[in-house]
Amino acid sequence: MLQKIPKILLVFIALTFVLNIVQSATTELLLDEAYYWYYAQNLAWGYFDHPPMVAWMTWLGSAIFPGELGVRFLSCILYSLNLVFLWQLINHPKKETYTLHFCVLVLAVTLMHAYGFLSLPDTYLLFFVTLFLLAYKHFIKKNTLLNSMLLGLLMAAMMYSKYHGVLVIIFVLFSNTQLIFNKYAWFSVAIALICYVPHLIWMFNHNFISLGYHLSDRPNSPYNFVNFTLGYILNLMALFGLIFPLVYYALLKTKIKELFTKALVYLTYGFIIFFFISSFNRKVQAQWLVAICIPLLLISFNYLMDHPKHRRWIFGLGLANIAILLFLRVWLVTGSVLPIPFETHFNKKWVSFIQKHVGNMPVVFDNSYGNAAIYAFYTGNKSYSLNNTQYRLNQYSIDNSEEAVQHRRILYVSRYLNKGDLQFIGAKGEEYRAKYMDDFESYRKLQCIIPEKSISLKDSAAVILKVYNPYLEDIDLKKLRFGVSFLNRYKRVTEITFIDVKPENPSVLQLKQEDTTYFKINIPKPKTEGTAYLRMGISENGLYLGYNGKNIMLE
Incomplete structure (x- = not known):
């Protein structure tokens, strides 16, 4: 009772x-x-x-x-x-x-x-x-x-x-x-x-x-x-x-x-x-x-x-x-009683700035599930977090949000751009640049699979790379560049190297839909000391290298 x-x-x-x-x-x-x-x-x-x-x-x-x-x-x-x-x-007799x-x-x-x-x-x-x-x-x-x-x-x-x-x-x-x-x-x-x-x-x-x-x-x-x-x-x-x-x-x-x-x-x-x-x-x-x-x-x-x-x-x-x-x-409400910016203070401001320029156009945020979600919440418009090898996977990596922005004119927001069509300051004082893309196309769900659990890279290593295409469309290999991210033992990226890949079947020009394609790759020896892992990634249409593979231990 x-x-x-x-x-x-x-x-x-x-x-x-x-x-x-x-x-x-x-x-x-x-x-x-x-x-x-x-x-x-x-x-x-x-x-x-x-x-x-x-x-x-x-x-x-x-x-x-x-x-x-x-x-x-x-x-x-x-x-x-x-x-x-x-x-x-609480059962103490004196509690009242x-x-x-x-x-x-x-x-x-x-x-x-x-x-x-x-x-x-x-x-x-x-x-x-x-x-x-x-x-x-x-x-x-x-x-x-x-x-x-x-x-x-x-x-x-x-x-x-x-x-x-x-x-x-x-x-x-x-x-x-x-x-x-x-x-x-x-x-x-x-x-x-x-x-x-x-x-x-x-x-x-x-x-x-x-x-x-x-x-x-x-x-x-x-x-x-x-x-x-x-x-x-x-x-x-x-x-x-x-x-x-x-x-x-x-x-x-x-x-x-x-x-x-x-x-x-x-x-x-x-x-x-x-x-x-x-x-x-x-x-x-x-x-x-x-x-x-x-x-x-x-x-x-x-x-x-x-x-x-x-x-x-x-x-x-x-x-x-x-x-x-x-x-x-x-302070959480106003931000005025302390001169310290916080993420509950200025999100509406930068969201309004973007929406004023793009209207209902979808917005793609590089490496920010938070910004993508905030923008969608305050505008009701489509947004997407494009995650690359310098970031991490999140809910946007496993759901169907990528489909909503494919082949559409979008605004691409990133901290990696040297110049852009728009520029603004985020809630925490970060500087962002943004550029328009007329036909956005990303393939962040492509899976790069290296069967080995560990690889020896005393000089370089020749391995078989399996690439699974989960999309319901064939993907032209000319749109893709393959790269290797080298990570230290704390799983932070220290070096990125793009590599040439060759299909085992030379006649292959596309990644077939819902199918696996086999490649021969030569992984170079990393230049950075203390490298402990590698991870395969794919750059599509000139975008920053993606997070497409699992961490493979280096011997």
């Missing part, structure tokens, strides 16, 4: 809901939010970068309201519900006495502000982490089919929100290893897997492209203590702003007396340790840690109720942090 909610908390929830609604309607979209809106234009069981929950929620909100408010409406609703369920997770402290504590958490209205995968992960913990709390009190079914559904919901949801499940399991012998727990796992089958089928049909990108293909940088490990520690602080010492002190002082508290502690330490280890390999983004906000809020509130001095410090520093965060929320 839901516990009675104090009036002060109801007022707080109502006020924050109104604040989030106003903020949603008056703040321009983040590039990522526009990208997820683009997801929502074609609902599916999966997308290149993330599971589909963010698309589903964005679609639902956009069906209710237009514009930015529609994109973010479900985020505002779920944030308010999240506060209700957080309150239900300190309702105001609870409100201050929640509002002082940095990312709870952001995910109170922004429509991002982490927004929905936060909500379902809270519900999962509430379901788990009931489950450990009473093992029933209904409780285990609910637990399984919420495990699936977390995984549909973001892949990090699996860490929540694992660390809660570590806190209660007896679950391994619990038939109701296994029933929960079965329910979660059954619910997750559609996404697994989507992954299988797309060659597990999402996992491949996140686990191996994502570019990295050399280890840097300041950017990686110190940056990770600063992110842990930034999650809670001025109250961070008090929050982590409460974690250290918390004594585990029952299974639910143990789950909260294990979940928090699990994330902290996991991403601390990860920080020695790559830069850890602050949002990857967002799931610990929920257990730490519960731990902190339970601790402050029993410790008056801690309670006073939380209240005072919390109010100061709230003032800072509210100031930053004003």
